[in-house]
Amino acid sequence: MAGIPLSHGLLVAVVLFALGLVGVLARRNLVFMLMSIEIMLNAAGLAFIAGGARWAQPDGQIMFILVLTLAAAEVSVGLALILALYHRLETLDADAADKLKG
Amino acid sequence: MTAAFYVSAAIAVLSTVMAITRADAVHALLYLVVSLLAAASIFYVLGAPFAAVLEVIIYAGAIMVLFVFVVMMLNLGQAATIQERSWIKPRMWIGPAALMAVLMAEVAYVLWASRKGNFAGANVIEAEQVGIAFFGPYLLAVELASMLLLAGLVAACHLGRGDERK
Numbered sequence: 001m002a003g004i005p006l007s008h009g010l011l012v013a014v015v016l017f018a019l020g021l022v023g024v025l026a027r028r029n030l031v032f033m034l035m036s037i038e039i040m041l042n043a044a045g046l047a048f049i050a051g052g053a054r055w056a057q058p059d060g061q062i063m064f065i066l067v068l069t070l071a072a073a074e075v076s077v078g079l080a081l082i083l084a085l086y087h088r089l090e091t092l093d094a095d096a097a098d099k100l101k102g
Numbered sequence: 103m104t105a106a107f108y109v110s111a112a113i114a115v116l117s118t119v120m121a122i123t124r125a126d127a128v129h130a131l132l133y134l135v136v137s138l139l140a141a142a143s144i145f146y147v148l149g150a151p152f153a154a155v156l157e158v159i160i161y162a163g164a165i166m167v168l169f170v171f172v173v174m175m176l177n178l179g180q181a182a183t184i185q186e187r188s189w190i191k192p193r194m195w196i197g198p199a200a201l202m203a204v205l206m207a208e209v210a211y212v213l214w215a216s217r218k219g220n221f222a223g224a225n226v227i228e229a230e231q232v233g234i235a236f237f238g239p240y241l242l243a244v245e246l247a248s249m250l251l252l253a254g255l256v257a258a259c260h261l262g263r264g265d266e267r268k
Contacts, residue, residue, distance in 0.1 A: 004107045006220035007213035009148060012111040014209045016118055016141075018202040023122035025198035028189045031127050031173065035134055039118055042141055042161065045153075053148040053222035058235040061153045061227060062243070064145075065236070068160050069247040073254030075165050079172045080261035086176055093189075 009050030017043035030085065030092045034078045041071045103223075107147045114140035125186040127173045131166060138162040148222055152229035 016039060023036030045064040052060015082092070089096050114137050121133035138161045145154035236244060 003221035003224035004104060004148065005217060006222045007217045008107070008111075009144070009222050010213055011210060012114065012144065014206055014213075015115050016137075018206045019115070019118045019122060022195070022198045022202050025201075026195050027122070029127075029186055031169070031176075032122070032130065035130060035169065036122055038161075038165065039121070039134070039137070042138060042157075045157075046141055046144065049145050049148055049150050049153055050222050052227065053150060053225075054220055056149075056225040056227065058227050058231040061150050061232045062236055062240050064150075064153045065156060065232075066243060066247055068156060069251060072160065072165060073250050075168060076254050076258040077261065079168060080258040083172060083175065084261050092176070092178075092182070 003053070006050060006054045009053070010047055013043045013047035013050060016040075016046065028094050030082050030094050033094060034075065034082065037078075038071060038075065041067055041074075103147050107144060107223075110140045110143040110147065113137075114144065123190070125190060126183045127178065127186075128170070131169050131173065134169075135162050135166050138166070149224070149226040151226065152232050 020036045020039030020043060023039065024033050027033055027036065045067040048060045048063040048067065050060070052058065052063070085097055086092060117133045117137040117140065121130045121137060124130035124133065138157060142154045142157040142162065145151075145157055
């Protein structure tokens with residue numbers, strides 16, 4: 001098995017990361033923004049896996065598992081914040097939460 | 103195996119594009135699950151079967167189920183989809199997409215320079231090697247990850263309890 005060129009794997013990761021960043025920048029709904037952040041974290045994990053596969057070392061997968069832990073913690077806190085914000089402001093618009101003391 | 107990589111990469115990119123452009127949150131989540139499953143098959147092709155399994159179980163399984171649960175708890179319905187559709191204007195995609203296209207072109211140019219002689223996925227790294235490395239040199243990272251997860255648990259518990267001061 002010859003494998004995949006490393007640049008192609010990294011290119012897929014970059015495209016997915018850019019799509020996630022476009023989602024964060026363009027969407028106004030908080031749920032969609034959190035989903036786009038998940039896309040970006042997943043793309044970072046893909047880049048780690050591709051790098052680990054290039055040098056045939058387990059370190060890439062270890063970093064991916066740490067990214068996975070981070071994503072799980074981040075999404076639980078983020079979704080709890082979204083629920084609290086929705087109960088307080090009755091909307092998911094990110095622009096509605098622009099006051100520090102609401 | 104090479105064809106599997108390119109097919110999964112195309113599916114991942116297409117379903118991610120669909121996920122970030124949908125107005126209905128559930129549709130977007132289902133597209134995102136497809137994208138994550140495609141990423142899992144990319145991991146498998148790259149010789150990381152353990153990471154592929156974790157991607158399916160934790161990312162496409164647990165995290166997406168959490169999202170679906172929250173979307174169900176918010177109980178958005180048809181009105182939210184209509185409002186979301188009014189928020190999504192074709193005009194507002196132009197700025198971010200143009201900036202990201204420039205950044206992507208830069209990275210693609212850098213990757214083009216190193217395209218020769220770098221092949222990934224020729225060797226399969228089994229879960230055994232990952233586990234040995236994890237509980238050897240990376241033991242401190244495991245401890246830090248456990249503290250991070252505990253902090254996430256406490257924060258989600260505290261925030262999800264609701265506002266009792268009112």
